[in-house]
Amino acid sequence: MPEDKFNVSKSVAFINSPVAQDVYVLCPPDFFSGKLFMQALKDRKSSHSLNSCDISEIQLSSLLWAANGVNRNIANSNGSGMRTAPSVKNFQEIEVYVFILSGIYQYDASSHQLKLLRAGDYRKDCGMQPFFAEVPLALCLVANFSRMGKFDEKKRNFYSGTDAGYVSQNIYLYCASEGLATTACGLIDRKHLHQLLFLNNAKAMLSHPVGGL
Numbered sequence: 269m270p271e272d273k274f275n276v277s278k279s280v281a282f283i284n285s286p287v288a289q290d291v292y293v294l295c296p297p298d299f300f301s302g303k304l305f306m307q308a309l310k311d312r313k314s315s316h317s318l319n320s321c322d323i324s325e326i327q328l329s330s331l332l333w334a335a336n337g338v339n340r341n342i343a344n345s346n347g348s349g350m351r352t353a354p355s356v357k358n359f360q361e362i363e364v365y366v367f368i369l370s371g372i373y374q375y376d377a378s379s380h381q382l383k384l385l386r387a388g389d390y391r392k393d394c395g396m397q398p399f400f401a402e403v404p405l406a407l408c409l410v411a412n413f414s415r416m417g418k419f420d421e422k423k424r425n426f427y428s429g430t431d432a433g434y435v436s437q438n439i440y441l442y443c444a445s446e447g448l449a450t451t452a453c454g455l456i457d458r459k460h461l462h463q464l465l466f467l468n469n470a471k472a473m474l475s476h477p478v479g480g481l
C-alpha cells in the first residue's frame with residue numbers, strides 16, 4: 269500500500285472530528301485483516317461494557333462493508349450491486365445509519381460513501397443503554413419498507429426482522445474479528461429514532477454500539 273494511502277486509512281481523524289461533512293468517501297475495506305473465520309465465531313459475543321477506543325477509517329470502512337456492503341456486481345443487480353447480507357427477494361431493505369461525533373450519516377453501499385443526514389453528536393440517542401454515550405460510533409439498522417414491494421404487514425415484519433439479523437451478525441463477526449466490542453440492541457426508542465432519522469414507511473430494527481472491549 270502506498271504510504272499516503274496507509275496514513276489515510278489508519279487515520280482516526282474523521283471519526284474523532286466534530287466537523288460534519290456532507291459526503292464522506294470511505295477508503296476501500298481491508299480484505300486481509302482480522303482473525304480467521306472460525307476464531308471470529310469463537311470470539312463473537314455481546315459486550316455490555318463497551319469502552320471508548322480509536323476506530324480508524326479503514327476499520328469504519330471495513331465494518332460498514334462487512335455489515336451490508338456491495339460484494340458482487342452482477343447483471344441482475346440493477347446496477348446497485350449485491351450485498352454481503354442476504355435479503356428477501358434481494359429487496360436490500362436494510363439501511364445502515366452511522367452515529368459519530370460530527371453527526372448522523374447514512375451508509376450508501378453502492379458508492380461506499382457516508383451521506384450526512386443530521387449534524388451533531390447523537391450517539392447516545394442511538395440506543396437506551398448508557399454505553400451508547402461511551403462509544404466512538406453506533407449503527408442503527410433500519411428497514412425501509414418502501415423497498416419491500418407488495419408484501420403485507422405480516423410478511424414485511426417477518427422478513428425485515430430476519431434480514432436485519434443477517435446484517436447484525438455480520439457486524440458481530442467483524443467486531444469479533446477486529447477485537448472490537450458490540451451488542452445488538454432491540455431496546456431502542458423507535459419513536460425518537462424515527463424522528464431523528466426522518467423515517468417514513470420504515471422501522472428502526474436494531475442498534476449496534478461499537479467500541480473497545
Ligand SMILES: Cc1cc2nc3c(=O)[nH]c(=O)nc-3n(C[C@H](O)[C@H](O)[C@H](O)COP(=O)(O)O)c2cc1C
Nearest residue numbers: 312313314315316397436451452453454455456474
Ligand atoms: C434481536 C436482539 C436484540 C437484543 N437486544 C439487546 C438490547 O436491547 N440490549 C442488550 O444489552 N442486549 C441485547 N441483545 C443481546 C442479547 O442479550 C445477547 O445476544 C444474549 O444475551 C446472548 O449473548 P451473546 O450474544 O453474547 O451470545 C439482543 C440480542 C438480539 C439477538
